[in-house]
Amino acid sequence: MTEDDGLLSADDGEQPGDEWEELDVSDTEADRIARAQDREFLEFRKRIKNTEQFKVEASVFDDATLGALYKLVQDSYVDAFGGPISTGKEANIYTALAPDGEVAVKVYRINASDFKQMRAYLEGDPRFEGIGSDKKKVVVAWTKKEYANLERARKAGVRVPEPIAVERNVLVMEYLGDDDRRAKRLNEVHIENPETTYEVVREYMRRLYDAGLVHGDLSEFNIVVHEGELCLLDLGQAVTVHHPNSREFLERDCENVAGFFARQGVDVDADDLLAHVTEPEPDPSGNAE
Ligand SMILES: Nc1ncnc2c1ncn2[C@@H]1O[C@H](COP(=O)(O)OP(=O)(O)O)[C@@H](O)[C@H]1O
Ligand SMILES: [Mg+2]
Numbered sequence: 001m002t003e004d005d006g007l008l009s010a011d012d013g014e015q016p017g018d019e020w021e022e023l024d025v026s027d028t029e030a031d032r033i034a035r036a037q038d039r040e041f042l043e044f045r046k047r048i049k050n051t052e053q054f055k056v057e058a059s060v061f062d063d064a065t066l067g068a069l070y071k072l073v074q075d076s077y078v079d080a081f082g083g084p085i086s087t088g089k090e091a092n093i094y095t096a097l098a099p100d101g102e103v104a105v106k107v108y109r110i111n112a113s114d115f116k117q118m119r120a121y122l123e124g125d126p127r128f129e130g131i132g133s134d135k136k137k138v139v140v141a142w143t144k145k146e147y148a149n150l151e152r153a154r155k156a157g158v159r160v161p162e163p164i165a166v167e168r169n170v171l172v173m174e175y176l177g178d179d180d181r182r183a184k185r186l187n188e189v190h191i192e193n194p195e196t197t198y199e200v201v202r203e204y205m206r207r208l209y210d211a212g213l214v215h216g217d218l219s220e221f222n223i224v225v226h227e228g229e230l231c232l233l234d235l236g237q238a239v240t241v242h243h244p245n246s247r248e249f250l251e252r253d254c255e256n257v258a259g260f261f262a263r264q265g266v267d268v269d270a271d272d273l274l275a276h277v278t279e280p281e282p283d284p285s286g287n288a289e
Pocket of ligand 2: 221222233
């Protein structure tokens with residue numbers, strides 16, 4: 001992440017959600033690397049395409065995506081790529097070795113991305129005005145948005161993977177899990193204390209909202225348990241509260257979350273959750289949660 005892309009320049013005093021400047025999705029260093037095709041890059045490309053665990057996916061990555069991976073290695077964010085953690089509709093996630101330990105690398109596939117759906121989230125987001133309809137630009141903006149959203153969530157006190165670097169359509173972040181496997185999702189674990197778990201998720205949703213963000217795809221599938229803590233994942237689609245559909249997204253998040261915890265026996269409904277998330281800050285002298 002360089003200083004000059006203006007993503008993290010949150011000026012105090014503005015409305016939450018307003019403080020992002022436009023995202024720069026112009027030609028990236030990865031595009032230039034791919035165009036130049038110098039010897040080192042070609043060697044890197046050959047090597048990665050022959051890596052056993054990368055074989056299938058690497059063959060669908062375009063040169064500029066490989067250029068982004070190459071740049072991340074050059075910039076020492078990654079030393080070596082590991083195996084896939086997840087192959088989703090739009091992105092693949094890999095483990096990778098970094099100088100300080102393991103990281104997770106999320107690679108958005110430009111061609112596989114559900115472009116129409118992405119546009120619905122990007123349109124109306126003040127950070128993305130004038131982005132146009134170029135597929136690459138939309139995905140690059142999306143990836144930067146996920147980085148910015150993670151950063152914003154973290155600052156708001158919501159446990160998410162720490163974002164480490166973003167390059168074109170590739171995001172490097174903290175890896176959640178241990179040597180053997182990724183952290184389990186809420187739908188994969190037995191929840192011993194659903195009431196407390198619900199309260200933590202509710203508090204995260206509220207903190208996000210207070211920071212001007214709505215997750216937009218929150219459910220038991222995007223929450224993991226790592227070292228006994230709940231962490232929210234997958235913030236690519238999160239929008240600011242100023243997005244014209246933010247209320248609709250928030251209501252849907254509340255339905256998913258309340259529905260899941262109701263099935264765990266917690267006495268909740270979506271309306272109560274929505275009210276809690278959106279109600280004004282409690283009196284600071286009161287009992288803060
Ligand atoms: N930082 C991470 N550390 C460990 N596992 C992760 C990380 N990010 C994602 N995953 C795993 O990969 C899955 C898919 O990632 P996600 O960001 O939700 O992408 P998708 O858009 O494909 O749903 C997650 O459900 C989780 O199991
Ligand atoms: Mg997900």
